[in-house]
Amino acid sequence: xxxxxxxxxxxxxxxxxxxxxxxxxxxxxxxxxxxxxxxxxxxxxxxxxxxxxxxxxxxxxxxxxxxxxxxxxxxxxxxxxxxxxxxxxxxxxxxxxxxxxxxxxxxxx
Amino acid sequence: xxxxxxxxxxxxxxxxxxxxxxxxxxxxxxxxxxxxxxxxxxxxxxxxxxxxxxxxxxxxxxxxxxxxxxxxxxxxxxxxxxxxxxxxxxxxxxxxxxxxxxxxxxxxxxxxx
Numbered sequence: 001x002x003x004x005x006x007x008x009x010x011x012x013x014x015x016x017x018x019x020x021x022x023x024x025x026x027x028x029x030x031x032x033x034x035x036x037x038x039x040x041x042x043x044x045x046x047x048x049x050x051x052x053x054x055x056x057x058x059x060x061x062x063x064x065x066x067x068x069x070x071x072x073x074x075x076x077x078x079x080x081x082x083x084x085x086x087x088x089x090x091x092x093x094x095x096x097x098x099x100x101x102x103x104x105x106x107x108x109x
Numbered sequence: 110x111x112x113x114x115x116x117x118x119x120x121x122x123x124x125x126x127x128x129x130x131x132x133x134x135x136x137x138x139x140x141x142x143x144x145x146x147x148x149x150x151x152x153x154x155x156x157x158x159x160x161x162x163x164x165x166x167x168x169x170x171x172x173x174x175x176x177x178x179x180x181x182x183x184x185x186x187x188x189x190x191x192x193x194x195x196x197x198x199x200x201x202x203x204x205x206x207x208x209x210x211x212x213x214x215x216x217x218x219x220x221x222x
Contacts, residue, residue, distance in 0.1 A: 033210065042113075042199050042213035043152065088151055090211075095140060095159060097211060099151035 002027045006089050006100030013079055014108050021087060021103045022073040029091030029098075032065045032072040037086045037102075046087075047074070081109050112136075115200050115214035123222055124190060130217045132183040132200030141183040142211065143175060144199040152199055152213075158183060159205075190221045 006023045013019055023032075031050050035043035047058050049065035049072060056063055062075045076083055084107050089100040113134045122128050132141065140159050144152035157165035158177040166175075172194075174186040183200055197218055203211040 031210075035213075040197075040216075040218070042115075042201075042216045045210060045212060048210040086149075095157050095164060096154060097142075099153075102149075102151055104149075 002029075002091065002093065002096075002098045004089055004091055004098055004100035006103055008103055009101070010104040010106070012106045012108065015079060015081060017079055019076040019079050019083070019105065020073060021089075022071065023089035023091075023100045024071040025091060026070065027091070027093075028069040029093050030069075031092035032063075033090040033092065033097070034061075034063050034072070034074045035088045035090060037088065039085075043088060076105075079105075079107050081107050083107055113200055113202055113212050113214035115198075115217050117217060118215060119218045119220075121220045121222060122187065122190065124192070126190075127186070127188045129187065130185040130198055130200075130219075132185075132214055133181055134202040134212070135181055136202065136212070137180075138202035138212075139180060139205050140203045140211075141177065142201040142203075143173075143183070143185050144201060144213075146197040146199055146216070156185075187219075190219075192221050195219055195221045 034046045037043040047063040053067045054065045060077045086102045088102045090097045116131045143155040146152045155169045156175045161177045176184040197216040199216045200214045201211040
């Protein structure tokens with residue numbers, strides 16, 4: 001089945017630093033989504049990507065959909081304490097979403 | 110309004126109980142989903158409803174029974190669950206069946222005792 005490889009598994013960074021995480025797959029996806037999940041809450045949609053090569057920003061977040069439709073990265077600039085949480089990438093095909101394993105982000109203030 | 114509302118937020122049930130989880134959205138989305146999530150793991154798809162019809166059942170045990178009474182509501186009926194079914198159950202909706210930009214509810218934290 002479709003699988004996403006998300007890295008890094010976890011990150012521990014200083015407040016103010018930029019963060020980068022990515023997802024790759026051997027499969028092609030129609031859409032690519034990035035979610036953030038806080039403990040005990042549902043995932044919150046951060047950015048949705050629909051076109052190969054698309055680069056989209058949402059405040060301090062920037063994400064790109066790879067040209068081959070098999071990968072995506074998410075950048076967070078100038079991290080702040082409330083950025084902590086688990087970030088999931090998700091690839092969409094048909095009427096399914098496949099999730100990566102998640103990147104746990106911890107920020108030192 | 111980009112909200113998916115799930116009730117209850119927490120549920121503790123015995124293995125012989127029957128309970129239901131509820132989900133509601135008013136975004137006019139025509140696809141709704143149930144996911145199960147274990148701690149520190151990604152959500153796993155259980156069911157997909159598209160235009161109020163069940164389109165995907167990811168080989169979920171029959172002790173989980175979904176229902177879509179109308180385009181805004183999605184239920185998950187639970188009966189004879191096992192302790193390993195304890196998890197966060199998430200409902201999501203999206204504009205159509207492609208799953209694009211799916212919005213998630215807060216989830217129901219289910220504990221089976």
